[in-house]
Amino acid sequence: MSFIPESEIQDSEILYRAIHPSFWNYEEDRPTSALFKDRKGVSVDRDGDRSEDDAVNFLLNSRQNFGAGNLNAGQTRNIGTYLKPDKTPENDFHALILESESKVQLSNSKAKKLSRVVTIINPPFNEEVQSTYANASLWEKTK
Amino acid sequence: MINNTMENVEIKNQRNYFSELLGIQQYSSGSVSSFDFNFPVTSIPINVEQLIKSEIKKQITPIKETQNALVDQFAEISLEHETIKDEINNLRKIYSENYQLKKKLNNINTILSFKKFETNWNGNGAEPFSENIIEKAFAFTNSQSLKFQPNVFPTGRQSIQFEYEKSNENYLEIEIFEDKYSAYSEIDNKETEYESISFNETIKLIDEFYSRI
Numbered sequence: 576m577s578f579i580p581e582s583e584i585q586d587s588e589i590l591y592r593a594i595h596p597s598f599w600n601y602e603e604d605r606p607t608s609a610l611f612k613d614r615k616g617v618s619v620d621r622d623g624d625r626s627e628d629d630a631v632n633f634l635l636n637s638r639q640n641f642g643a644g645n646l647n648a649g650q651t652r653n654i655g656t657y658l659k660p661d662k663t664p665e666n667d668f669h670a671l672i673l674e675s676e677s678k679v680q681l682s683n684s685k686a687k688k689l690s691r692v693v694t695i696i697n698p699p700f701n702e703e704v705q706s707t708y709a710n711a712s713l714w715e716k717t718k
Numbered sequence: 719m720i721n722n723t724m725e726n727v728e729i730k731n732q733r734n735y736f737s738e739l740l741g742i743q744q745y746s747s748g749s750v751s752s753f754d755f756n757f758p759v760t761s762i763p764i765n766v767e768q769l770i771k772s773e774i775k776k777q778i779t780p781i782k783e784t785q786n787a788l789v790d791q792f793a794e795i796s797l798e799h800e801t802i803k804d805e806i807n808n809l810r811k812i813y814s815e816n817y818q819l820k821k822k823l824n825n826i827n828t829i830l831s832f833k834k835f836e837t838n839w840n841g842n843g844a845e846p847f848s849e850n851i852i853e854k855a856f857a858f859t860n861s862q863s864l865k866f867q868p869n870v871f872p873t874g875r876q877s878i879q880f881e882y883e884k885s886n887e888n889y890l891e892i893e894i895f896e897d898k899y900s901a902y903s904e905i906d907n908k909e910t911e912y913e914s915i916s917f918n919e920t921i922k923l924i925d926e927f928y929s930r931i
Contacts, residue, residue, distance in 0.1 A: 600869055687891075
């Protein structure tokens with residue numbers, strides 16, 4: 576069955592989210608809730624019947640040092656978000672996670688919940704930040 | 719007659735027994751020999767009582783001396799322990815101040831790095847950060863009122879987020895917008911949103927967050 580970009584997002588679908596290096600908490604080794612705070616809604620790619628590798632390669636194609644994570648659509652919906660297919664000329668798989676049908680930006684509570692349920696496929700990479708936080712973490716451990 | 723003799727033997731044995739018990743055998747040639755063993759114990763003659771007391775004193779003296787020496791030693795150890803405790807507390811304080819200072823420098827670098835963000839830095843069309851918001855976040859981090867340094871992150875909605883989390887999962891985030899501060903907390907599983915608060919209220923929230931166990 577071929578993927579229809581405008582089709583309603585099913586609960587069983589997987590949504591892929593690119594993670595900018597600044598959205599990573601290097602001390603805690605997890606993403607921040609800021610990853611899900613966006614004026615334009617949270618941009619994700621639907622799996623569209625692709626393998627995880629294909630979906631992640633496509634997602635990170637022009638995003639150097641970004642990481643990738645995925646969310647289950649049903650779980651995302653259960654948090655109280657609205658999932659909207661949003662095909663663009665460059666990306667048939669594009670979709671948005673919104674606060675509701677009429678409100679774009681997610682509440683702080685929903686953003687935090689998403690940051691704790693997202694499954695990390697690849698963490699982002701930032702050599703400078705990583706070494707700084709590695710030192711800070713080492714420093715913390717000497718307490 | 720036989721009965722009387724047996725009684726005498728019994729009384730004699732009883733005398734020897736008590737003499738040994740009281741440790742006064744060597745004094746038996748003195749007044750102690752006339753001690754009436756049938757007399758109630760509460761009425762031990764004064765000289766016997768003194769002998770007992772003296773014997774007890776003799777045995778207790780070295781114990782007391784040892785006890786006093788131990789008390790002195792314990793006092794010395796306690797004093798040393800207190801000194802070590804003070805030193806550890808001082809080191810902890812220095813460590814904590816250094817850690818906060820180091821984190822402050824990291825945070826300042828992080829905030830300044832947001833200046834380099836160009837349009838679409840997050841891959842979803844986010845705009846660059848204005849000078850105003852970077853200066854506001856910088857001033858907040860650098861403020862003397864801020865006793866606890868957070869983790870700092872940009873958002874895709876033109877704000878800079880300061881995040882605090884404790885090991886018990888209590889959580890506080892402060893978001894600095896160009897025109898306001900907002901906050902969100904999860905404390906003991908209770909969610910609270912603060913839509914628009916002042917700088918002082920923000921600092922108070924952070925202080926209260928850290929004053930909790």
